[in-house]
Amino acid sequence: MTELPPANLPFLFAAFAVVWVVFFIYAAYMSWRRQSVQRELDDMRRSGASSSERILGDAPNDDGV
Amino acid sequence: MAAIAGQQRGKASRKATYRDPRIWMLLLAAALTLVDGYLIFMVAPTDLVLGHIQRIFYIHVPISILSFLGFLLCAIAGVGYLIRRTERWDRLAHASAEVGVVFVTLALVTGVIWARPVWGVWWTWEPRLTTTLILWFIYVAYLMIRNYAPTPQQGRTWSAVVGIIGFVDVPIVYYSVQWWRSIHPVQVIGPEAADDALEPIMARILVFSLVAMLTLFAYLLMERMALRGAEDALSQLRREGNSD
Numbered sequence: 001m002t003e004l005p006p007a008n009l010p011f012l013f014a015a016f017a018v019v020w021v022v023f024f025i026y027a028a029y030m031s032w033r034r035q036s037v038q039r040e041l042d043d044m045r046r047s048g049a050s051s052s053e054r055i056l057g058d059a060p061n062d063d064g065v
Numbered sequence: 066m067a068a069i070a071g072q073q074r075g076k077a078s079r080k081a082t083y084r085d086p087r088i089w090m091l092l093l094a095a096a097l098t099l100v101d102g103y104l105i106f107m108v109a110p111t112d113l114v115l116g117h118i119q120r121i122f123y124i125h126v127p128i129s130i131l132s133f134l135g136f137l138l139c140a141i142a143g144v145g146y147l148i149r150r151t152e153r154w155d156r157l158a159h160a161s162a163e164v165g166v167v168f169v170t171l172a173l174v175t176g177v178i179w180a181r182p183v184w185g186v187w188w189t190w191e192p193r194l195t196t197t198l199i200l201w202f203i204y205v206a207y208l209m210i211r212n213y214a215p216t217p218q219q220g221r222t223w224s225a226v227v228g229i230i231g232f233v234d235v236p237i238v239y240y241s242v243q244w245w246r247s248i249h250p251v252q253v254i255g256p257e258a259a260d261d262a263l264e265p266i267m268a269r270i271l272v273f274s275l276v277a278m279l280t281l282f283a284y285l286l287m288e289r290m291a292l293r294g295a296e297d298a299l300s301q302l303r304r305e306g307n308s309d
Binding site: 012034044045 | 116117128179182281284288292295298302
């Protein structure tokens with residue numbers, strides 16, 4: 001009967017663990033960063049829209065009032 | 066009234082999430098990865114010479130191939146950017162280079178972990194490892210050029226040139242095991258692979274791993290491009306805010 005070589009399981013586990021941890025951290029970082037940028041974008045757009053509304057509200061209308 | 070508006074916004078947001086192709090790609094990648102794990106650990110035969118450590122090969126080889134795909138996309142998008150000068154090409158080039166760097170880093174790390182029990186050393190300056198390390202340096206330099214160039218415009222142009230020239234190293238990495246015969250195993254996939262390089266069951270599981278990793282690669286690329294799009298929109302708004 002052929003004897004199998006040493007299993008080297010810690011090395012096997014380490015390789016798979018490193019791969020999945022790195023992929024998970026990279027994907028989670030991108031998702032978190034995109035949500036944070038998106039929130040900032042939405043805030044800026046809202047504040048931009050409300051300040052234009054204020055400017056339009058202060059501006060005289062067609063009748064000059 | 067405000068509560069109804071909030072509910073409607075929540076419903077619209079959930080609908081937008083379901084329509085987002087990235088979510089579906091992530092779910093597909095997760096499902097294929099689970100099946101792949103089962104195939105690698107429960108179905109693939111144990112190598113009689115190397116033992117269980119040989120199973121690293123089922124992730125090491127697809128990760129290496131997909132890093133080449135990332136750099137190929139980067140080079141193609143770099144050419145597209147130099148011709149058209151549009152944001153879309155630059156976004157693709159940037160995203161594919163970054164995802165490519167993540168993949169080639171993991172290819173190096175899994176290779177090093179495999180080398181220790183099999184070759185008895187963590188690292189040796191043999192041609193495949195050395196040319197892969199050079200590839201890693203080229204595309205890390207690509208990402209640094211983007212960040213440290215005097216202007217964003219120069220960063221895009223210079224990095225496009227580096228991305229195109231840097232791709233020359235990819236075929237050198239692939240053929241290195243033939244040009245300079247060394248201790249690294251020869252190709253098991255691609256134009257230079259022998260027909261009987263692998264047992265049929267091993268070859269099928271390798272192809273499945275490649276497909277699973279490809280979906281993950283596609284998800285990461287889409288997510289990185291979406292992030293870059295949001296970052297560009299934010300800088301644009303800031304510029305407009307400063308100019309007012």
